[in-house]
Amino acid sequence: xxxxxxxxxxxxxxxxxxxxxxxxxxxxxxxxxxxxxxxxxxxxxxxxxxxxxxxxxxxxxxxxxxxxxxxxxxxxxxxxxxxxxxxxxxxxxxxxxxxxxxxxxxxxxxxxxxxxxxxxxxxxxxxxx
Amino acid sequence: xxxxxxxxxxxxxxxxxxxxxxxxxxxxxxxxxxxxxxxxxxxxxxxxxxxxxxxxxxxxxxxxxxxxxxxxxxxxxxxxxxxxxxxxxxxxxxxxxxxxxxxxxxxxxxxxxxxxxxxxxxxxxxxxx
DNA sequence: CTTGACCTTAAACCATGGTTTAAGGTTTAG
DNA sequence: CTAAACCTTAAACCATGGTTTAAGGTCAAG
Numbered sequence: 169x170x171x172x173x174x175x176x177x178x179x180x181x182x183x184x185x186x187x188x189x190x191x192x193x194x195x196x197x198x199x200x201x202x203x204x205x206x207x208x209x210x211x212x213x214x215x216x217x218x219x220x221x222x223x224x225x226x227x228x229x230x231x232x233x234x235x236x237x238x239x240x241x242x243x244x245x246x247x248x249x250x251x252x253x254x255x256x257x258x259x260x261x262x263x264x265x266x267x268x269x270x271x272x273x274x275x276x277x278x279x280x281x282x283x284x285x286x287x288x289x290x291x292x293x294x295x296x297x
Numbered sequence: 298x299x300x301x302x303x304x305x306x307x308x309x310x311x312x313x314x315x316x317x318x319x320x321x322x323x324x325x326x327x328x329x330x331x332x333x334x335x336x337x338x339x340x341x342x343x344x345x346x347x348x349x350x351x352x353x354x355x356x357x358x359x360x361x362x363x364x365x366x367x368x369x370x371x372x373x374x375x376x377x378x379x380x381x382x383x384x385x386x387x388x389x390x391x392x393x394x395x396x397x398x399x400x401x402x403x404x405x406x407x408x409x410x411x412x413x414x415x416x417x418x419x420x421x422x423x424x425x426x
Numbered sequence: 427c428t429t430g431a432c433c434t435t436a437a438a439c440c441a442t443g444g445t446t447t448a449a450g451g452t453t454t455a456g
Numbered sequence: 457c458t459a460a461a462c463c464t465t466a467a468a469c470c471a472t473g474g475t476t477t478a479a480g481g482t483c484a485a486g
Contacts, residue, residue, distance in 0.1 A: 170462080181444095182463090183444075183445060183446080184443085184444065184445085186464095187443075187445085191444095202452060202453085202463080202464095203452085203464060204464075205464090223398075224398060224401060224402050225398055225402070228442080228443070228444095229442090245413055248409060249406060249409050249410070252402055252405055252406045252409070255402050256399065256402055256403065256406070259395060259399045259402065262395060263396075263399075266388060266391060266392050266395065267392070269388060270385065270388045270389075272352070272353060273353050273381055273384050273388065274385065276353065276381055277378060280377060280378050280381070281378070284374055299432080299433075300432095300433075301431090301432065301433080310474090310475080311433090312474075312475060312476080313474065313475085315434095315435095316474060316475085320474095331433080331434095331483085332433080332434060332481080333432085333433055333434080333482085334433085334434090356472080356473090357472080357473070
C-alpha cells in the first residue's frame with residue numbers, strides 16, 4: 169500500500185504520516201523499488217491506534233514511549249492501563265485547575281458588576297481572590 | 298524606573314517585558330538619555346493587570362485586543378465584562394470536552410480490564426465509545 | 427581605571443504538532 | 457507522447473509565549 173492509500177484509509181494526511189516517521193513515532197517504512205513507501209495493512213491499525221491515543225489526550229511523546237518497548241513487541245496491557253490511570257489523574261488535575269480559574273473569572277465579573285466605575289488598571293488590579 | 302526595577306516589582310522577567318513591547322501588548326517605553334527604557338509607576342499596575350488576565354485564561358492576543366481601544370483610553374467596564382462572560386462560556390466548553398475525554402479514557406480502561414489479553418493494536422482499536 | 431552590574435539590539439532557539447513549498451522523479455491513462 | 461496524479465526530499469513556515477545568546481554600551485563603586 170502506498171502512502172496515499174494509507175492516508176485515505178486512516179483519514180490522516182500523508183504529510184502527517186511522513187512526519188510521524190521522521191519523528192520516530194512509527195518505524196521507517198519499507199520501500200518499493202521506485203523508492204515509494206510501501207505499507208503493510210497493519211499500519212492502518214497502528215495509525216488508528218495513535219489517533220485514538222491522541223484523542224485521549226496523550227502527546228506524541230507519550231504515545232511514542234508507550235509504543236516503543238522492544239522492537240516488534242507490543243506494550244503490555246498493564247503498561248497501557250497504568251498510562252490510562254495516570255491520564256485520568258492528569259485530567260482530574262486539569263479539571264480542578266479549570267474550576268479554580270472559572271471561580272476566579274466569576275469573582276472578577278462579580279467585582280465589576282458591583283463596582284461599575286472601576287475602569288482603570290489600578291481598580292481592576294485591586295481585585296483579591 | 299528602569300526595566301530591572303519594573304521586573305522586580307512585577308515579578309516578570311525583563312525579557313518578557315521587552316517581548317510584550319515588541320509584540321505590541323504594551324506601548325514602546327520612553328527612553329532615558331542613555332537609551333535605557335524609563336517606566337512610569339503606572340506600568341506596574343498595567344503589567345499586573347496583564348498577568349491577571351493571563352491567569353484567567355486570556356491569550357496575549359485577547360489581552361491586546363481588550364487593552365487597545367483608543368490610545369490612552371481604558372476598555373469600558375462593559376467590554377471587560379463581556380469578555381469575562383465569553384471566557385466563562387469557553388471554560389465551560391473546555392470542561393465539557395474534558396469530561397467527555399475522561400469518560401473515554403475510563404471506557405478504554407474498563408475494556409482493558411475486561412479483556413486482559415488485548416495486547417495488540419487491532420484489539421485496542423476495536424474499542425467502541 | 428577597572429570591575430561588575432545593568433542596559434541595549436537582533437537573532438537564534440525552545441516545545442508542540444504539524445503544513446507548505448520547491449524541485450524533482452514515477453506512473454498511469456488516453 | 458504527454459498530462460495528470462502520485463511519490464520523493466529538505467527546508468521553510470505556522471502559532472504560542474516566550475528565553476537565550478552574542479556583541480556591545482553605560483554607570484557606580486573602589
